[in-house]
Amino acid sequence: MTTRPSGVRGVAILGSTGSVGTTALRVIDRQRDHFRVAALTAFSNRELLDEQVARFQPSFSGLATAGAGCLVEAAQRDDVDIVLNAVVGAAGLDATLAALERGKRVALANKETLVMAGQLVTSACERGGGELVPVDSEHSAILQCITGRPGVEVRRVIITASGGPFRQWTPDQLARATVEDALRHPTWRMGKKITVDSATLANKALEVIEAHFLFGLPYDRIEVVVHPQSVVHSFVEFVDGSVLAQVGSPSMELPVLYALTHPDRLADSGVPPFDPVALSPWTFEPIRRELFPAFSLGVEAGRAGGAAPAVFNAANEAAVALFLSGRIRFQDIGAAIADALDRCASYTGESREALLAADAAARQTVHDRFL
Numbered sequence: 001m002t003t004r005p006s007g008v009r010g011v012a013i014l015g016s017t018g019s020v021g022t023t024a025l026r027v028i029d030r031q032r033d034h035f036r037v038a039a040l041t042a043f044s045n046r047e048l049l050d051e052q053v054a055r056f057q058p059s060f061s062g063l064a065t066a067g068a069g070c071l072v073e074a075a076q077r078d079d080v081d082i083v084l085n086a087v088v089g090a091a092g093l094d095a096t097l098a099a100l101e102r103g104k105r106v107a108l109a110n111k112e113t114l115v116m117a118g119q120l121v122t123s124a125c126e127r128g129g130g131e132l133v134p135v136d137s138e139h140s141a142i143l144q145c146i147t148g149r150p151g152v153e154v155r156r157v158i159i160t161a162s163g164g165p166f167r168q169w170t171p172d173q174l175a176r177a178t179v180e181d182a183l184r185h186p187t188w189r190m191g192k193k194i195t196v197d198s199a200t201l202a203n204k205a206l207e208v209i210e211a212h213f214l215f216g217l218p219y220d221r222i223e224v225v226v227h228p229q230s231v232v233h234s235f236v237e238f239v240d241g242s243v244l245a246q247v248g249s250p251s252m253e254l255p256v257l258y259a260l261t262h263p264d265r266l267a268d269s270g271v272p273p274f275d276p277v278a279l280s281p282w283t284f285e286p287i288r289r290e291l292f293p294a295f296s297l298g299v300e301a302g303r304a305g306g307a308a309p310a311v312f313n314a315a316n317e318a319a320v321a322l323f324l325s326g327r328i329r330f331q332d333i334g335a336a337i338a339d340a341l342d343r344c345a346s347y348t349g350e351s352r353e354a355l356l357a358a359d360a361a362a363r364q365t366v367h368d369r370f371l
């Protein structure tokens with residue numbers, strides 16, 4: 001257990017120019033009595049980073065294009081109590097590990113990190129006395145439902161999925177889906193990579209694996225249901241049959257704030273007042289697995305363990321980048337993932353180096369297939 005320092009806590013925001021990063025800055029701007037921006041990092045958007053630095057006066061800032069080491073440097077600083085990792089993709093791994101080794105709280109949006117190296121991240125957390133708190137809205141919902149209750153009481157979690165823009169599309173329509181179609185998410189405004197992941201449902205597979213490592217639940221106790229309105233953020237079923245859910249308008253303001261304050265709550269105006277009638281109806285339906293193969297491939301990779309989740313994640317990242325640049329079709333993403341999992345089956349995941357080798361090999365199979 002880490003002791004919670006009193007007073008104003010220093011926050012490092014990695015990926016401060018992105019969708020989650022800018023949300024976090026809005027949250028902290030309202031909560032200056034409790035949190036201070038201690039460090040900021042971005043990838044290439046120097047102009048926006050400079051504006052953020054001028055406004056929030058962090059003691060450290062760095063641009064990853066000028067040296068990727070700035071992420072780890074920001075994550076380890078003495079004046080940083082909480083590292084909000086809002087970087088997209090495997091690039092966030094070392095910063096998560098470094099912060100946990102130093103005993104810091106990691107508010108984790110960068111789910112790819114936990115998927116590729118769940119075991120390493122968990123043991124870095126135990127070794128360093130750090131704390132891993134989810135920013136992902138579904139996992140925040142689960143955490144909010146189980147906080148203060150021993151884990152043995154949980155029978156099952158049910159993660160909700162919006163179903164993405166192609167929820168009701170036919171296979172013929174999907175074969176012609178454009179980048180623009182995939183980026184038209186029905187309920188959330190997010191970065192491009194996660195928006196495509198929501199369209200393929202790879203994002204839900206990443207979230208199942210994320211839940212497995214965050215909450216120590218076996219895969220047969222993690223289920224997914226499609227809920228197009230994104231009002232119920234997830235369910236937890238307890239051993240006596242009682243089911244709790246956390247609900248509200250789809251907004252990342254609350255999950256970001258809660259990742260900073262857990263297990264406490266702070267008064268905040270980030271989420272509009274709850275109006276169940278205006279948010280009605282709430283509907284639920286099963287995933288159409290045959291249309292969205294990335295979902296089952298990802299969950300199977302999670303069950304297989306070892307390097308398979310890292311291969312799944314890396315192949316997906318590489319394929320999504322090719323899709324976004326117009327070089328492959330939407331349905332090629334699932335095919336690329338299946339192919340990489342097949343070809344990289346002999347990789348193992350016992351160390352950071354082994355996982356990075358599996359990650360590189362998976363990206364290579366995707367490039368060999370299409371380029």
Ligand code: NAD
Pocket residue numbers: 014015016017018019020021041042043044045064071085086087088089091109110111112135136137188189190191192193194252
């Ligand atoms: P985004 O693309 O809007 O922002 C990504 C940020 O990371 C940017 O600041 C960018 O500069 C930085 N970055 C990108 N590549 C980098 C690299 N190689 N090295 C260092 N920095 C790099 O993405 P986002 O939507 O904010 O998502 C960030 C993470 O949060 C992802 O893992 C995503 O899955 C997760 N997430 C996002 C949301 C959401 O609502 N946007 C919700 C849940 C989870």
Ligand code: MG
Pocket residue numbers: 136137138207
């Ligand atoms: Mg989510």
